[in-house]
Every structure is written in C-alpha cells, then in structure tokens.
Amino acid sequence: MISAGIDAGSRTMKAVLWNRVEKRIVASAVADQGIDQDALARSLFDRLLDENAIQRESVRAIVATGYGRKLVSFADRAVTEITCQRWGVRRQTPEARTIVDIGGQDSKLIRLDEYGGVAEFSMNDRCAAGTGRFLEVVATRLGAKIDALGRLAAESQSPAHISSMCVVFAETEIVGLLASGVSPHDIVAGVQASIAGRVAAMSARSVESPIVFTGDVALVPGMTEALAAAFQQPVAVVPKPQITAALGAALLAAGEGDGRVAGH
Amino acid sequence: MSDKAEKITLAQWDDRYRALCCGGLHESADGGPLRRHVDEGGDRRLLHLRMDNSAAALRLWNLLLSEESRLRRAREQGVLLVGTMKDLGTVPVMAYALDNVIAFYPDGAWWTPCLMEHNEGLLALADRLGVDDSFCPVRAMLAAMVNGEHFPIPDTLVCSVGAVCDDMAAIGQRIEELGFPVFWWEIPHRRASEPGEPSVELPGGLVVAQSQVDFVRDELDRVRRHLETASGQKLDEARLAEGIRRANEVRRRIARLRRFAYLGDPCPLPALEMMIAEILAIHFCSDWAATVAVLDDLLIEVRRRLIAGDGVCPAGAARIFWVNPPADLRAMNLLEEAGARVCGTDYMIAHAIDEINPSPKGYNSVAQGNALGTEPEQHATPCKGKTKGAGEPPPSLYLLAQMALADPMVGPTTERAERICREAAQNGAEAVVVSRIPGASHCATEALVIGRLVHEQLGIPVLDLEIPPLLDPMEPTIRTRLEALVETVINRRQP
Numbered sequence: 223m224i225s226a227g228i229d230a231g232s233r234t235m236k237a238v239l240w241n242r243v244e245k246r247i248v249a250s251a252v253a254d255q256g257i258d259q260d261a262l263a264r265s266l267f268d269r270l271l272d273e274n275a276i277q278r279e280s281v282r283a284i285v286a287t288g289y290g291r292k293l294v295s296f297a298d299r300a301v302t303e304i305t306c307q308r309w310g311v312r313r314q315t316p317e318a319r320t321i322v323d324i325g326g327q328d329s330k331l332i333r334l335d336e337y338g339g340v341a342e343f344s345m346n347d348r349c350a351a352g353t354g355r356f357l358e359v360v361a362t363r364l365g366a367k368i369d370a371l372g373r374l375a376a377e378s379q380s381p382a383h384i385s386s387m388c389v390v391f392a393e394t395e396i397v398g399l400l401a402s403g404v405s406p407h408d409i410v411a412g413v414q415a416s417i418a419g420r421v422a423a424m425s426a427r428s429v430e431s432p433i434v435f436t437g438d439v440a441l442v443p444g445m446t447e448a449l450a451a452a453f454q455q456p457v458a459v460v461p462k463p464q465i466t467a468a469l470g471a472a473l474l475a476a477g478e479g480d481g482r483v484a485g486h
Numbered sequence: 487m488s489d490k491a492e493k494i495t496l497a498q499w500d501d502r503y504r505a506l507c508c509g510g511l512h513e514s515a516d517g518g519p520l521r522r523h524v525d526e527g528g529d530r531r532l533l534h535l536r537m538d539n540s541a542a543a544l545r546l547w548n549l550l551l552s553e554e555s556r557l558r559r560a561r562e563q564g565v566l567l568v569g570t571m572k573d574l575g576t577v578p579v580m581a582y583a584l585d586n587v588i589a590f591y592p593d594g595a596w597w598t599p600c601l602m603e604h605n606e607g608l609l610a611l612a613d614r615l616g617v618d619d620s621f622c623p624v625r626a627m628l629a630a631m632v633n634g635e636h637f638p639i640p641d642t643l644v645c646s647v648g649a650v651c652d653d654m655a656a657i658g659q660r661i662e663e664l665g666f667p668v669f670w671w672e673i674p675h676r677r678a679s680e681p682g683e684p685s686v687e688l689p690g691g692l693v694v695a696q697s698q699v700d701f702v703r704d705e706l707d708r709v710r711r712h713l714e715t716a717s718g719q720k721l722d723e724a725r726l727a728e729g730i731r732r733a734n735e736v737r738r739r740i741a742r743l744r745r746f747a748y749l750g751d752p753c754p755l756p757a758l759e760m761m762i763a764e765i766l767a768i769h770f771c772s773d774w775a776a777t778v779a780v781l782d783d784l785l786i787e788v789r790r791r792l793i794a795g796d797g798v799c800p801a802g803a804a805r806i807f808w809v810n811p812p813a814d815l816r817a818m819n820l821l822e823e824a825g826a827r828v829c830g831t832d833y834m835i836a837h838a839i840d841e842i843n844p845s846p847k848g849y850n851s852v853a854q855g856n857a858l859g860t861e862p863e864q865h866a867t868p869c870k871g872k873t874k875g876a877g878e879p880p881p882s883l884y885l886l887a888q889m890a891l892a893d894p895m896v897g898p899t900t901e902r903a904e905r906i907c908r909e910a911a912q913n914g915a916e917a918v919v920v921s922r923i924p925g926a927s928h929c930a931t932e933a934l935v936i937g938r939l940v941h942e943q944l945g946i947p948v949l950d951l952e953i954p955p956l957l958d959p960m961e962p963t964i965r966t967r968l969e970a971l972v973e974t975v976i977n978r979r980q981p
Contacts, residue, residue: 240542291963305977306968328963342937346969356921426934430940 223465224281225246226270226305227471228263228297229254230290233326233354233438236465237266239274239281240472241409245471249274250465259290267296291329301474303467304332310470311481312338313428314461319385321428322421322449322457323467324439326354329417331424335465344424352420354388354439360413362405363396372443382412392416414444418452431455436463491796493536493756493822496520500546506541514776515550520544521764521915523551529601530902531597536819538759538798542783549771549780550762551601553590558774560588561638566717569640570769571627572654573673575838576890578769579642580710583729584717592643593654595636596615596624599955600814608954617660622653622926623813623955631661642716643668648947649675649896652927654718660732669712673703673890674698688892689840702887707879716870726882730842732774737841738954739781740767746788748829748913752797754798757828759817761811765830768931797824804975805829807915809906809936812953813923817964820957821919824968826975831911832906834928837892842885872889879928903939911944914977918944947974 223242229235233255239248249270256262263286270280286297287306294300303323307330311321323334328345329352334419335341343443346352361368383402386392392413399409422429433455439445440463450457460466473479494502503511503519511517520537523529527553537543561567564891568589570577580590597610606692609619611629618625630636645658645668662668679685679695684694710721743763747755753762763784770777791797804826811833812818821828894902918940920933937948949971 289966302966302973304966305973339977340970342941343967343970343974344950345963410952448825 224276225472225475226281226284227468227475228286228294228296229468230259230263230287230288231325235266236261237270237470238465238472239270240476242476252464259293260295263294276389283475285475287471306334306467306470308340309473310438310466311460315434318434320433322435323437324354324484325437327352329421351389352417356417357442359389359393371410374407375414375444378407378411380408381415383406384412384416414448418448422452433457434460436460436466438464477483491791491798492539493578493798493829494539495536496532502539509543516548519937525529529607530603530979531601535816542787543759545783546762546782549776553772554758557638567640569643571645571658573646575768576837576886577709578659578727579733580713582774583725584719588772589769591769593624595627595630598626617657620925624653625657629659630656631666644851646673647669648672671709673702673896676891684755688845689886690836690892692892694891699887702890703879703883706883706886723882726880730882734841736767736777737839740764740839743785750792752801752934753799753827754797756798758815761818764833768791768835799827803827805914805916805974807910807918809920812921813955814953814957816957817953818964821968825972829915830944834894836894837881837889842889895928899935903936906936907943917947917971919949924952924954
C-alpha cells in the first residue's frame with residue numbers, strides 16, 4: 223500500500239514514498255531543479271522505486287505539489303503546497319498552529335485552526351527579499367557556502383540593518399556595508415534578520431503558537447533563531463523540513479487527510 | 487454550437503458570432519464581432535480572456551469596448567462631454583439629466599494598459615509625466631489626457647477631492663498643471679454625529695452628521711451651477727429628479743442581476759461579465775438607454791439559465807466574496823479556473839449600486855401629508871427648516887449628497903468591512919478575496935482591516951492578493967493562492 227508525493231519546488235525536487243499500512247515514510251529523495259521538471263520528477267521517482275525494490279504497480283496513487291505541480295504528467299492530481307504542508311507538518315508535529323515555510327523563491331505563513339485545518343495563509347507578494355534566494359545572493363557576494371552562513375551569523379557582534387526592499391538593491395547595500403568595514407558576520411546576521419522580519423510581517427493578522435518552521439531554508443543554521451527573534455516566540459524546525467510538502471502530498475495520495483483517494 | 491452556458495476564448499467567439507448571426511442576432515449600432523476590438527482597437531487582452539458565450543454578454547462587451555468611439559461620435563455631434571473623476575456615480579446622475587450632455591470617467595483608462603497589454607504605452611508616458619508606479623494605475627488617465635489617443639478630451643473636468651483617493655487628488659492636480667482646468671468639489675471624511683447633533687441615515691445603513699450632508703449638498707450645488715453654465719441649460723429639480731429616476735432604473739436592474747448571479751447555483755454568469763455589468767452603474771458607459779437594454783438582456787439570459795439549471799461554474803464551487811476591481815480582468819478568469827465562483831462583490835462602488843432613496847430617513851417631506859411620496863416634486867428636504875425657494879438647492883441634491891457620502895472610500899475602512907461582512911454572510915461566502923491595486927493609497931491597509939473583521943465576525947479565510955495591470959509574470963503564484971484558497975474552503979466543508 224504505497225503512495226507517492228512529489229514536490230516540484232522552485233529550487234529542488236523532492237519525492238516521498240509513503241506506506242499507508244505501516245504509517246511510515248518508505249523512502250525520500252531530493253534533487254536540484256532542472257529545466258524539464260517532468261523528466262526530473264520521473265527520474266527521481268523511478269530512482270526511489272529502484273533503490274527500494276518497489277514495483278511501479280504497487281504505487282497506489284501519486285500527488286504532485288509545488289511550483290511545478292502541473293508539469294508532473296504522471297501524477298494523478300495536483301494539490302497546492304499550502305494544503306500539502308498542512309498535512310506533512312501535522313503528521314510530524316500535530317500540535318503546530320502556525321507553519322512558516324521559506325523556500326528558494328517564496329515564503330508562506332499558514333495558520334492552522336484547532337482541528338489542524340488551514341484557517342488562513344499568506345505568501346510573500348513581490349520580491350525575493352523574504353526568501354531563500356536572498357541567502358543565496360549574500361552567500362555568493364561573500365564567497366561563502368549557504369551552510370556556512372549560520373556559523374558566520376553566530377559570530378555576529380552587531381547585526382547590520384538591511385533596509386532595502388528588494389534583493390537587487392539589498393545586494394548593492396551589502397557591497398556598501400562591506401566597503402564601509404562591516405564584518406561578513408554582521409551582514410549575514412542582518413540578512414537573516416531581514417528575511418525573518420519580512421516573514422513575520424506577513425502574520426499581521428495573527429500568529430499562534432506553536433510555530434513550526436519548514437522548507438529548504440529551515441536547514442540554514444541561524445534562521446530559526448532569527449525567526450524566533452522576529453516573532454518573539456519560540457520557533458521549532460519540523461523534522462525533515464525539506465520534504466514536508468512531498469510527505470503531505472503522499473498522505474493525500476494515500477487518502478489520508480481529505481478523505482479523497484486520487485487516481486486509479 | 488450549442489446555447490449551453492460556457493466561457494469561451496476569442497477564437498471560439500469568432501465561430502459563435504457567426505452562428506449567432508445565422509440565428510438572427512439582434513445588434514445595436516455598436517455591435518459586431520468581438521475580434522474587431524483586437525484588430526481595430528488593439529485590445530489584445532481579449533486574446534487571453536475567457537468570456538461568456540451568450541448574445542447578452544456579446545452586447546455587454548461591445549458596449550464596454552465601443553465607448554471611446556461612442557464618445558468621439560458624440561463630440562462630432564456637438565454633445566457636451568463632461569469628464570468626471572473619482573466620485574464614481576454621483577456627478578453623472580446630474581449630467582445625464584441634461585440634454586446633449588454625456589458624462590464619463592477618464593479614470594476608466596486605468597484598465598486600458600490591461601486591455602491593450604501595455605502596447606499603448608500609457609503607464610510609461612505617465613512615468614515621464616512624473617507620476618510613476620508608486621501611484622495607482624489610474625495614472626493611465628493622465629497619459630490619456632495628454633496623448634489624446636483614447637477618449638476625447640472632455641469639455642469640462644469635474645473631480646471630487648478631500649476624503650477620497652490620494653492618488654486621484656494628486657493625478658487630478660497634475661492634469662490641471664498640464665493645462666486642463668478642473669472643477670473641484672470637496673467631500674469630507676464621513677463621521678457619525680456628535681451628541682446633540684442631527685444625523686441622517688444613508689442608503690446602506692450608515693449614519694452621518696446632517697451637517698455633512700448639507701455641506702456636500704452645497705458642494706454638489708456648485709457642480710450643478712457649473713454644469714448649467716457649461717451646458718447653457720437649467721438643471722432644476724424636475725430634471726434632477728428625472729436623472730435620479732433614470733439612475734435608479736439602472737441600479738435596480740443591477741441589484742436584480744447581482745441577486746440572480748451571486749445567489750444562483752450553478753452560477754449563471756461569469757465573474758468577469760458580472761463585474762463589467764456592475765461597473766455600468768457609475769456612468770452607464772456613456773449611453774443610458776444602451777445600458778438599460780444590455781442589463782435587460784443579461785437578466786433574461788440569467789433567468790433562462792437559472793430555470794434550465796445551466797451555469798458557468800460547477801455546482802458547489804467554492805463561494806468567494808471578491809473585494810475591489812482587479813487591475814487585470816484575467817484575475818476573474820483565474821478565480822473560476824481555480825474552482826471557485828463569485829457570490830458577492832464590493833468594487834468600491836456601493837454608493838453607485840444602492841438605489842437613490844427618494845424618501846430618506848431624517849428628512850421632512852416637502853409635500854405635506856405625503857412623506858413617502860416618490861414623485862419628483864415630493865422629494866425630501868432637510869430637517870433644518872430650509873424651504874424650497876429661490877436660491878435654495880434643488881431637494882434632489884440632498885439625495886445625491888447622501889449617495890456621495892455613502893461612498894465606501896470616504897469613510898473608515900471598518901464601515902466598509904462591516905458591509906462586506908454583512909453581504910458575505912447573506913450570500914453564503916466561504917472565503918473573501920481582497921484584491922489589492924498596486925500603488926492605490928486606499929489599498930495600503932484595508933486588507934488588514936477587512937481581514938480582521940471577516941475573521942472575527944465570519945471566521946472564514948481571507949486572501950490578500952495584489953493584482954497588477956498585467957498579471958502574467960505573477961500568474962503562477964496568483965493561481966497557487968487561489969487554488970490553495972479553494973482547497974482550504976473545500977476542506978473546511980468536511981466535518
């Protein structure tokens with residue numbers, strides 16, 4: 223009784239195989255995005271099946287989610303990442319009331335009601351300043367790797383104030399800060415605080431605890447602390463944050479969640 | 487091709503038009519295939535829209551898209567063209583009460599960059615004229631005034647200012663700087679009466695200080711005299727009352743259409759056509775008689791579909807209350823493609839849709855013993871003891887002043903939000919979409935206020951969505967949000 227979820231995100235492709243009977247993730251995989259999303263998704267999916275000796279026929283249904291969800295031609299249906307995150311996160315942290323999902327090119331804030339349903343959600347509107355793309359830009363500018371940013375930020379004495387409203391201008395601002403002698407540690411800490419501040423601003427109406435953090439950017443050290451500071455509340459990272467949307471998709475494919483079973 | 491209700495592309499409309507013609511299609515002077523608006527008018531957005539397939543919708547689109555040529559014909563015939571700005575529905579009632587006068591909104595050019603997909607260069611020209619994209623897309627009006635390539639330059643411009651849109655005030659001033667005189671009239675920020683101060687209940691249920699209605703009446707009286715001077719005609723009570731009657735003819739039809747379209751299941755008319763039909767209320771698209779005819783056709787079509795159980799959205803589609811007109815018409819298509827339907831709207835023109843009440847509360851009737859009289863001569867006058875006489879404003883101006891003060895934009899957003907909550911609840915809305923207009927000053931915080939109140943009073947999701955004049959680059963993310971909203975609504979239905 224296997225189902226599959228495929229998250230065709232803007233920066234990475236994720237796939238999860240779910241065993242409905244045993245209620246467990248059978249396997250998961252992540253790959254960088256490419257041009258042909260359908261082929262990439264199929265290759266990732268086939269690889270997972272091969273590595274786990276699962277026949278294609280044993281997969282009961284497939285749900286695709288993410289930015290490229292409609293390009294995954296072999297999926298039985300497409301569901302947005304907001305709905306999938308809800309199910310993926312709730313499976314791992316049932317107590318969650320607010321989900322912060324920061325991906326490569328967008329960020330989302332999902333508020334859950336007392337029954338775990340989506341009450342409201344918001345997404346960043348105009349630019350990449352509240353997304354992982356900002357971290358990539360600063361890493362490139364500083365000649366650092368993304369996963370080193372947390373270590374850099376941890377040594378910050380006085381986080382820089384990044385005031386620009388867009389990533390392109392912020393990059394110029396960073397060049398100016400470097401030229402004026404501001405340390406890379408303070409710049410990285412400032413960028414993380416800036417991203418966290420933008421995400422927190424999306425919660426203007428309400429944010430309820432517990433707040434959980436998911437998406438690719440949840441793997442970047444220092445971001446959780448930056449978010450906690452911005453929300454002025456504790457923030458916990460979901461286990462396996464990269465694959466929660468794919469997991470939610472697999473759960474929906476299995477008929478867990480909305481009661482509808484896709485395909486076949 | 488069948489008469490079953492559906493949304494079709496422009497290419498499909500080409501065939502549909504031929505089929506309708508073979509069936510004896512009745513058309514007005516502005517009729518013809520929709521394709522001509524692309525070929526002759528450059529309205530390329532039609533190529534990317536899905537439109538209702540009825541003959542009634544064809545007439546609606548033709549009325550809308552032929553307005554510029556209609557205005558130019560009027561100019562050639564010596565008709566006085568009054569450019570009204572911002573008030574959205576009040577000054578046109580006065581202007582259409584006169585012979586050989588047409589009022590239109592140059593503001594309507596805000597949709598031109600969408601319709602022509604930026605090929606007309608209006609926003610770029612507005613940039614060069616010093617009004618950049620930190621302003622509402624209504625800045626297209628400024629450019630259209632300067633290049634004269636869209637609507638004819640009005641013989642006179644009348645603009646409301648004060649507690650209305652900051653963008654409009656700034657753009658109106660820029661227009662004046664560029665050599666187009668503007669007749670300004672002021673509208674105050676709506677407020678409730680203070681203790682001991684007489685109050686008036688407006689259409690829609692808002693209560694304001696009577697002194698405000700008196701003030702706006704006097705401002706509208708200045709407009710009246712200005713129109714008299716410009717037209718060389720007397721704009722007296724009888725004419726004003728007739729103007730109100732005609733406006734109410736349109737408003738009543740739109741109210742009926744809204745009831746049928748927003749409450750009917752399956753939804754009998756697409757959100758896009760409904761939006762255009764509602765917008766007809768503000769100035770009748772420069773042709774009152776054609777507007778009435780188009781609305782009658784739509785009503786007949788909608789009734790026919792309701793009786794036949796025929797609709798343009800699947801039964802049970804997510805019921806969405808939509809707030810603000812989107813800068814890109816395609817947004818309404820996207821909503822329906824996501825699996826939703828519109829069940830109510832607030833396009834900031836509630837004061838142009840509510841009927842102008844001939845017997846408002848808080849006024850004494852001129853005709854003694856007939857306080858509920860509805861004849862033109864029996865319109866009410868204020869409680870303050872003023873009597874109809876030489877030099878006094880015509881009583882009907884009080885009614886128009888009340889409508890102007892009922893403008894959602896001139897009062898606190900909370901009052902607008904209250905109405906939205908009321909109507910959303912009445913119409914069974916399952917979610918609210920607040921469509922923000924980029925740069926529009928009123929949009930800066932209203933989504934927050936409306937969202938908070940909807941959440942508190944109705945407990946349904948609110949989606950805050952910014953729609954630019956051409957949404958194409960943002961289509962994936964807008965589509966995702968709308969689809970997620972529909973998924974959320976459907977999931978909330980389950981026990």
